[in-house]
Amino acid sequence: METAHFRKASVGRCLVHQVAEVHSHPSLVFFDLETTGLGPTCEMVQLAAVSGGHSLNLFTVPGSRMQRGAAKVTGFRVRRHRLYLHRQPVLTNSLREVLVSFIAFLRMLGQPILVGHNIRRFDCPVLARALDDVDLRGEFQSAVSSCLDTLPVTREMFKDCSLQSFRQENLVGEILGVDYKAHDALEDVRALQMLYSALQPTSELVCRHTFTLDTMANKPITKPTAAKVTAPCEVPGQRPLWQHFKQAAKITEHTTKSDAGALVT
Secondary structure: OHHHHHHHHHHHHHHHOOOOOOOOOOOEEEEEEEEOOOOOOOOEEEEEEEEOOEEEEEEOOOOOOOOHHHHHHHOEEEEOOEEEEOOEEOOOOOHHHHHHHHHHHHHHOOOOEEEEOOHHHHHHHHHHHHHHHOOOHHHHHHHOOEEEEHHHHHHHHOOOOOOOOOOHHHHHHHHHOOOOOOOOHHHHHHHHHHHHHHHOOOHHHHHHOEEOOOOOOOOOOOOOHHHOOOOOOOOOOOOOHHHHHHHHHHHHHHHOOOOOOOOOO
């Protein structure tokens, strides 16, 4: 129990030392996919996106079967060309209709940054294959300014802390002190939007981890040695991490101005 408290306190100290810069960004759209599996040929089943109070949540019947592990985690099943979620039928659209609606959603927000957790290695490759299948990659790329993966962002922010997992569900629990229904794309993006608003990554950090569909296979930019954060992690007390975060947020508020374009609440 003491180890767990120390780990949360340590990450809390790291968060105190993350100072947001004043910068201007396009609006942010948080997105997530649920798929038939985790392999290189898996297909989209659910696409969800959120930006502030705007949201999109669409389903499509995949052309391949749900893998057993994915079905167990997500609750999706396909029977006789119909999609079921926890044994209840789901209204679906064709893959093209889903992607056209997604692109329209992005355009409504004026070439936003598309944000997701572990999207560089997983969600965006799945999305790119789907866009290519219906010849919509060009339409998509003209609708966004770039993509941002929050997995390497959080790894860099908390690399000197004792977090044992950088899964989104764990980060939300550790940093925000809340649980949510993971592996539902809409719930995932809502939680990620709250997490991002809490973290307030600097413009430099965001820039290092942005990419496009054409550059996502390239090696990410590494942080220069001179810019290494050496702030200590230790902090006295046994409070939960989310309480330490509230203190960090107040410190940040007094040292920087809020940027409504960069933080979606």
